[in-house]
Amino acid sequence: MKKFIQNAKKIRLSPKDKQNFRLVLENQIAENRSVSVRKTFSFRQTLHRGADLFNITFNLKKYMFVNLFLALIVVLGGGTAFAAENSLPGDALYPVKVHVNENVRSLAAVGLENQTEWDIERGERRLEEAAQLAKRGELSDKVKSQLSEQVEKGLDKAEKSIARLQEKGNPQAAVAISNTLQAKLQAGAALLINLGLSQDDAATSTREALDLLAHVRNLTDQATEVSENAESEAVVEANTKPEVSVRNRKDLAERKFEKVLKLLEENKEDMDADVYLKAETQLSNIQETLTNANIKLEAQQYREAFSLYGSVNNMLERLQAYVKIHLRSHLGIHIPDLPFKLRPDRGDDDDNTSTSTTSTLHTTREHDEDEDEDDDHEVSTTTQLRIRVQEKSDERRNDDDNEGGRLKIRVKEKNDNEKFEIQVRGEL
Template structure:
């Protein structure tokens, strides 16, 4: 089995494998990150739903790498093209897994996976747009990536809407129970997002907090609309409203979590903070002038 040599490589080179997790494209450890570490993690993703979530996460990882390179002024045409290709390959794999769920016995899980992916890619769309607006260096490459991400975000929204419509039409006599179950899930997700956002309020910029709070308010409104629709026995519409509340709550959390990697200074301008507050591992050019990026821990932040 192909996984055996991968596991051997992982455990024999354990320290190297861990270091590879922070590698960016162009780093000598990057091939281990994407070809060994990620394949091993994928092996332990059991089932179509877990596979779909991992494929979506891999696409996010490529976007995070691109954002970090862009903030460092190192996102050139070659690296951008490579990351775009990898991202789109992961997205195609995700779409296939989600379709597998929808065509099987777990259409709701497929729709939820699509909603989560849409939330994530919309968050990255916002990050890239801010980088384009505020950083002149490498702007053309970031703009090119942003255009591709926007296309994927639009496609993700369309696929999610279609998946939710199919579920609503196919619920039949179970539509009331499904809507009531989704109401509980929506309430929990909103409470989770509210707690998380309040917890980190003091550590994020006012702008980022306001954006997250605005999205949370949209989720709360969608939940309230769903409750009214449920009382009116418009169960399919209530189901869709609760699903929207879940999706937007997740987006609110993602806006805040991106602040863990990306920040905005007091002036509102983008910056790279390489001080003692280490959170995100990135790379700079070192290693005796060889041009090989070495491992340097740094904090890169941006407002959304």
């Protein structure tokens, strides 16, 4: 069958015929030039991998380079190159992995978006290697620093590329890439957390893993900031063409959803049961959110739909990153819950389906009328803080475990110059 396809591809026009007809076309175009036409062609690059011409061009080029990559593997000795993929720092084949395999993949990544995705993946590979070494008890300080440096390098490159995408007027692509970056760092951190918790506290490697975790968390915060900036830019662009922007996000979300669903279905046997169950549940929740987003879109509530689709994309990216890192590293991982706002409504159909918090602050100041004039003014201040939390169902109100959240109140009073400071921190 391969030969059939190869031979079929050889059926083509002679160069002369092709050139002749091109001249005919150019002639036709020249004749039409005087006709007023609507300038409607758009080369807006998005991650819409459907039938957009530019993306097809990218895909065709990538296809050619993937073949080159495979050919190189054959030349090197397929077994060597593939075996190197599982190697870790210190192994004999590790230089092949980093300096041959990864460089070839760099060449295959054509275009700014593909190159950025590869830079991020490269950083992710370093994190996984660190986790693997920590599991073995072989994560030395030196190796930890080297790997950590490379993760940071990958992040720097990704940030620059994201900025360039924004400058090029492609905020949607910048958002997608930054979400990927954030998700992969979070997944890497989760892996290290799991490792740190599951091993002997006294083990040096565990401490190294936790050090690396602290560093990765900093990088994650950085990535979150980048992601938020990219999202702001995307919102600005979306305001100029709301419906189109929302539909693009919808397409991306639906495609991504199918991809993650397929990932889970195909790899169920290779995943830990608890990880699979958590992932499946979360995917189900994300699907409900996607449905809500579709409802908003139908109702032409473009702003809400845009935000919801963005959140769905973000969560899918995150879930995918967690599952993939779990599959590749063969290490356990804890997939954190979805943010509260993305958890689908549960329980009855009561209209009051949201949780709201209201607070009122009353402050009274009393001066002692009997105080001596010579005394310093002594003032007593009474502060009353009333908080009402309205929960969505009786079930939750009666929940003794109070999983809804906690509220900490700290009141600090300064009597100087009648100033006071009140800090209220809450989490629901």
